[in-house]
Structures are given as C-alpha cells and as structure tokens.
Amino acid sequence: MPSLRSSCLLLPLFTLTSCVTGPATPVDGSPTPRVELAAPTANLWYQHAVFYEVFVRSFQDSNGDGKGDLAGLISRLDYLNDGDPNTTSDLGVDALWLMPVFDSPSYHGYDTTNYERIEPDYGTNADFERLCAEAHRRGMRVIVDLVINHTSSQHPWFQESAASPESAKRDWYVWSPVDPGWRQPWDLFSQGATWHPLNGAYYYGVFWGGMPDLNLRTPAVREEVKRLASFWLDKGVDGFRLDAVRYLIETSGGLTGQADTAETHAFWKEFAAHVRSVKPDAALVGEAWTNTPLIAPYYGSTAQVPQGDELPLNFNFPLAEEIIKAARLGNGNGLALKLSEMRSRYPVGVADAPFLTNHDHVRVATQLDGKPGALVTAASLVLTLPGSPFLYYGEEVGLLNGTTQNDEAKRTPMPWDGSTGGGFTSGTPWFAFAPGHENTHVAAQMTAPGSLLSRYRDLIRARHASPALERGGLTLLTSTQSRTSTLAFLRTLEGERVLVVHNLGDSAENAGPFELEGDLAEPLFVDSSVRAPERDGGTWRITLPARTTGIWRLR
Template sequence: MTFLIFSTLFFTATYLPRYAPSIDTGVFYEIFVRAFYDSDGDGIGDFKGIVEKLDYLNNGNAFEDNDLGISGIWLMPIFPSPSYHGYDVTDYYAVNSRYGTMRDFETLIEEAHKRGIKIMIDLVINHTSNQHPWFLNASNPEAPKHEKYRDYYVWTTGDPDGPSGHKWNYIKSMKSSYYSSFKYKGMPDLNFDNPEVKEEIKKIATFWLKKGVDGFRIDAAKHIFNDHSKNSEWWKEFMAYVKSINPNVFVVGEIWDSNELIDAYYTSLDSAFEFEFKDRVWQTVKFNSVTFWKQTDKKHNIFPEGFVPSIFVSNHDMDRPGSHFEKGALKILSTLLLTSSGVPFIYYGEEIGAKGRKPDENIREPMDWYALMEGPGRVHWLDSYKYAFERYNQKADGISVEEQDEDPNSLLNWYRKLIHLREDYPILKTGKMKIIDVEVERVIALKRYSDTALEMAFVFVNISKEVKKLDVSKFPEFFKAEYISLPLGDQEGTNIILPPFGIAIVIVRDSEGTD
C-alpha cells in the first residue's frame, strides 16, 4: 500500500504514469473561438489561434506537467451566423469565415488528436437563424420551396401563447400565421414532428463526425418538444444513429433544470450538465456551509450504466466565479469540481480567475494572456462591438497567464496540479463518491472509491477563514500505509491541520484491496 498526501502548499514529486485521456472521464475546456487567440491580427480569435495554444492546454507529453492537462475541447458554435455568439445558425455545413476555413478547422482537429485532445462542437438544432435558407423559404409564400420548408418550422394562427421558454412571432407576408421562436424572433424553432427535419439533423451530425469531430454539446436539449418524454425518445433515436457512425462519440445535453427533470434524459444521452452541482458548490463557498455541499451526495452514485454527469462551476451563460470569490475560494471551487465524480468542464479563463458579470458580452471577454493586455494573439473582438467593451479585464491585475505561469501558488498552477493529479490517479475520475462526516465545522470531506480498484482518495477542504484540526484516526486505511507527511506544521500525530481555505488530497493504494 502507498499513501500520498497533497495540499495547497505541497505536491509530492512521486506520480504514477499518466493514463491516456478518456472522453468520458477527462476534463473538457470550453472555448469561445472569437475570444481566445487571434492568429492573423484582425482582432478576432480563430481556429489557427487555438492550434497555436494547444500546448498550453495539453502538449501531449505525459511526463510534463506545465500544461493544463485537459482531455477535450468544447467549441461554442463555429457555424456561420448573423450574431457574434453563433447560436442562430445560417449554414450547418460550413464554418464561420471569421474563424478561418474548413481546412483550418480540420487542421485543428488533426493537431488536437496528436495531443490526445478530443474536439466537441456545439450543435444548435432546436432552432435555426431566421436568415437560414430553410426559414427564408418557409416564411415567403412566393418562394419556390415554400411548402416544403414551411413544415420545417412550428406555426400557428391567431394570437396564441407560446410554449414555455418560447414566443410566437407574426409575419405580415404569412397573413394570420405566427411562428414559434426560442428566446427571440431571430431563432425560429424547428418542427421535430416532421420526419424530414429529423433526417436533416442526422445528415448534419454525419457530416461533422466524418470531419473527425468526437462529440456534440446539444444546445437547448429539453426544448425540442414541449414534452420531456418525446424529447427523450428523439434523443434515443439520435444517439442510436450517431453511435452507429462512431461508437465512441460523446454527446452531452444542456438541460438547464433540476436534477429531477434531468432524470428523464439518463437513458437517452451520454451525459447532461448538472446545473444543480454548480449552484450547490457556489452556495457552499459563498455561505461557508457544508449543508449545501451535502446535497450533492444524493445523486452521484445512482446514475444508470452508460450515463455520466457533466459538472462545472461556470460557463458562457452565467457570471464568472472570479467576480464573486477571492483566490482562496476559487481554489476550493476548482477542487470540488475536479475531485468530484463526473466529467468536469472548465470555461476558458476560469483557470486564471477571469472576472465578468452579465450581460453576456462581459462574461465572454477576451482571454487574458498578457499582464498589459497586449501581445501576440491578444483578441480585441469587443473593440468593434457596439454594445459592450472590456469592463473586467484590467492591466496588471494578476489575472493573466503571463502573471500566473511561473507563480507556483497561482490559481493557474493549482488547476494544472489538480487536472494532472486527476489523470495520474484514475480513482479521481472513475471512482464512486461519498461525502463523509468528519465532525469538524466547515470542513468538507469526500471519499472516492471503488468496489474493485486497489486505490482510494480522500479530499479534505476547509471552507472557513480559520485553522481547522482534523482527526483522521477513524480512517484505518491511513495507517496501513507507508506514511508520507504533509509539510511541517500541517500534520500532528493523527491530525491533519488545514489552514484557512486549506485543502488536503490523500491518495491510498493497497495491493491487497481497499474497503
């Protein structure tokens, strides 16, 4: 048996060999292409820019730990679109020309795969843009393909109330007809009661899978029908189809709702984002309360075989944690994310503590690579955007890759250590999770274990600003092991001493099995 302890102050140099990244257990990194890295000096992030920064994300060398260590990239919409964000698509078989060419995108896939990085794209199929050729035909009675494409969308007559989360929009040329749209009139809803629409979506998925895409993030997955059972049946059909093309494709749905509602999708998708996980983690840190964290324990070991939850603490639709929490609290957020069961997703800039509050443009500000906000590849997409500007990125505020790269105590290097630790010790990726009571106020403790693996992990987190003493004598596994101590002052006999916002991660390996 081997016993290793890691803390916020110390990481042992003794590591197991790196395991190959797995799409259903590795860490994903969400990128807004427009805001990430600019390769051609036009101020807009692009595919070539991501290629230039792949080594920052994962350099493919299992014996180095100076990269972030992620296993997959989720790209926000890459299709042509009239909007800056891309969630209203005009062509599902092309890429946004501001991001580069199709060949540039293919090169990104090739270079990512060389490093063991999977590529997931945002698939926006609940609705299209109102400038998509399908809708232009559907909304114009004089168009040659009007009748065919009218039935691609959802229409009604009169002045109806829209389904939940949707609205009805009047078109003068269609006389008394209204079309349903998602959020605003520029996103007309597709009609999935029409079998031709389903076949179109399958053709789109086939096109991108043949390009080498490894997965899809499904936008607005619960809105396809205004009926969750019908949604589930459609996603089962879609999943069976894409798995017939690539059995390893990974599909995660955005179902922004309670875990009780997400239950309906457990048997129809590979994964779904757990919005309640994000809420519980934020509440735990914000209110320094273990009570909120304990609520996450209810779901994490009851998922059906083949389903894995996708967990996160920030994304492109919500305030950034850096605008709500101090550095110590951000380390706690990242620790709970990266040591919990599920597939962790990181939003670009989260690893350096980037700030941002709604509206959306201000939570999608350029990635800050440099202390002075200037340098090769620095994006300036908001400079030409008439509705917003960079409110939160500031010069020399400590929140840049350049300022944190060489600082061993930086948030960036904490993320690097945690992700590499997760890859080095598979129990942190695939083990069951149990929240344990250590009877110490404001100390979180969780155990990652398996009924068969010869490895287990304990995670102890002090969510307070006070020093906490934790008696670990109740865990006999600790004392069967060769003992490698924490730094001087962090361990006293059978006690672990946790400083304010202190974190200890204990890995136990037992050649005779674990309890």
C-alpha cells in the first residue's frame, strides 16, 4: 500500500474536502495523514440508526404456546427504547429489523405462502399495525424481511404455475423441459442441484426445491413485488431487509451467470425507485454475502440519488469478519486494511451497515469463546465505526449458540431471567435455550454497571450524544502496514471532532503519539480504568489497560 503520507484513508460515507499530510503519528511510528471530511451527501435516518434484529419466534411469548409473537414483542419494546431520552434503562436502539413475519410453513419464514398475511403463530395483520404504531410512538422505525428471490413451493402462485405449461402463471417461475445441470453458485466446487423435477419439467430453485425462484424477468411478477412493497409501506413499515439480493435473475449456469448479473442490478434500481416514490425515506438493506468488490456495486450510482440508486445500505460481511478477528486476536491491522479497501471500492457518499453476526452465523459469543474482554472489544468496535450498526438480539448480553448444529441453534429463545421459562414463555419453548441461560440473561445485567448490556447501552447513548460519532466521517490514525494492538481514529462532522481509541489486546498499551490540534473538551465514553490523555505540546499519548476504550470530543 502507498505511504499514508501521500494517500488519504477514509470511509466512503462522506466527501473528502482536504487532505492534510501530517503530522499525526500512530503507535508503530509510520506517518498517517489527517483528513477533513464534509457532511454526508445525504442525511437520512437509516444512514446512522442503530438497528436491532429480532426473530419474533424467539423474542417473547405472550400466550404460553412456547412461540414468540407480536404481542410479546410489543410488551418488550420499552427494553429496546422506551421513548424517553431522560431514562437510561432501555437499550436505546433506533429501529427494529424483523426476520420474516409473513405466512409460511416453516419455523424461519423464508419460504412465504402469503405475502399479505402475518404468520398466524405471530398474530394478525392488526397486531402488526399495532406493533408499528407502538414502535413509532417510542421513536423507533420498523423494517421487515421481504423475500422476493423465491417463494414457498406451497405458495398458490407456484401451485398454479406447476399445474400446466399453459398456466397463466407458468412464467412466474423459471421452467425448463430438461435439466440444464446448473449447480449452486456459492463456489467452484458446489455440487448442490438448482433444477428440480416436477410434472415432466424442471423448475429453478437456487436454494432448494422447497423454495422455487420467482421469474423476475416477467413484468407481472415485478409489478406484483412492487405492489406488495407498497402494501406494507402503507401499513406502517419503514423499509425492507432484502434477502439473497445477488441471485434474482440468472442468465446462464456458473458463478457469473447465476449471481450478480446486470439484470439483477437493473431490477434493484427499478424496485428502489418504486419504493422511493411511495416513501422517500424508506430504508432498503441488502444481503449480498460476498466480498467487498462485489458488495460495492449494490449501492448503484450516486449521480442522481446521493445514497445510491440501488440499495442504500448493504450488510458488510467482510468487515464483520475483521471486527471479530480483531476482538479475538487483539490485532486491528486486518480491520484497518478492510477500511482502506472500502474507501477504494465503495461509492463516495454512501453509508455502511456494520454488524457482528446475524441469524445465519454462529453467535459472536460462541466465536469468541464467551471471553468477556473479547466481547467488550467487539461491541466497542461495531458501535464506534461509521454507518448504521445492526445488533442481533441477545448479543448485548453475550448469548451463546445452542448445542445443535442446525440453524435453530443460532436463533434460540431470548433469556430474560433465570427462571425455567427464561421469562420468555410460561409454556415449553419452541426450541431449547442456549447453554448458560440461567446466568446469562437480561435481568442479571440490567443494573450491573460493568455488564456487557450496560456497555451496549452506554455506547449507543454516546453515539446519540455526538453527531460526529453518530453520522460523521472517519480518519484512521492507525497504520495499515503492521500488526497493531490499538485502533485509533477521528470521527468528524462539520465543527465537531471526536477521538476514538481502542485497546484490542489483553495487556496495557500506549496509543500515540498523535499530533492533533485542540484540547480534549469532554469524555463521551471512557472506561473507568482509562487515564486522561497526556499532552506534550501538540502531541497526545494515551495509556489504555487491556480491552478498554476511550472516546473524547476535541475542542
């Protein structure tokens, strides 16, 4: 990589206005430039909100059947955000992402049978509208999973399509008279079949036969998908998390013909334009589970739409891996390099969507072996980087994976207290609690100042207290050229500058010297064992004990 003295390292969320080549010096002695950043090119709520992912089935049961439901979720909204900025007992999140809540034959809901009806296990459409109203009353937005790559094979559309080659909905799905032999496009060695026999023909389903792919080349299908988006936006939804965005329209077999096609990108532009026409500030969050160069194009063009004319938020899977690696190994070099790659790949003016894990990952607490210090580090990183952080329910208390190897083990019931039903249900839970739930639960951490839950709450409040920390740019002060146990950066917005320093390691570290203009006006978040930075002229040094963080506003 070129010397940092001659290149500006910044996140692409904001526009570069000047690059001053010094003199800030990171811990390894290599020079690093200061970067002045302008305001974001678009200031939409979802570009800096803290999101909280909820699996409704596992969050709170209201009727004793062992399954979480919308009424139960409503009863727990005050835990997430009580709507009162003067209280400190709530988590303080800004938005909810609900995993699929539409009618489905499966526990997970990613195979829909009716896009206009709430899953009966969860309640009714009226319950959903009440949830949106109650969330909005507390200042929270609600986005829902909209799965349009495929439906359930039990969906009436597919049943009609499969009935006859002459069916009016035959072209709503992708059919072939022979098996083209395409394999799943995850990698070069995939052996999973994607064409499935039925009634003398073959239909395409990239994930499995129970989820046939919709044919989004068909104009009637595209119009129906847009109508469904309008249907839920009109009922109070504030946007959509979009599943499997890479796989909508295939042109041929293989890695390039079944994923990331030009036709897929064109559809997302069309869909996003429709959503903006109905609700201009609606959030669209894409799941493109791949590398940085392939994620970046899903933002689309920023020429006419500053946030991107395809999907204005995209989950940053590679960054999540680097955050967890930094927390596990105590080395921030890979994370610094990833930020540099994002700068070179992402369009200027777009917002990131960082996270640790979601419902498809082994939980972060299990990946980090339940080590308190590593969990503290992971939380501190994801909540101080730019963009819109997404938290997965239970991460804030250190919830582990379940004991089985299936996906249900990543989606176990939320432990609210140490009782038999965990405060989740008065009946038998639909799936067993994760190990250690008797001690790892919300009640045990609610009033404990040093708990992981209290750290999440305090960091979210620090974000909300600082425009620069919440929606500002980033200037990396840590070198990308060697191993580093500290990660330091400036977050800036207009006249506010915030210095963030993390010690990722298991021993005390000296961060600096940093040559930064100004004084430290106030601490926004400082671990109790962190001493105030020491200044010698214009040079700052900071000593941080193991696994600690300091955040200061500069005057």
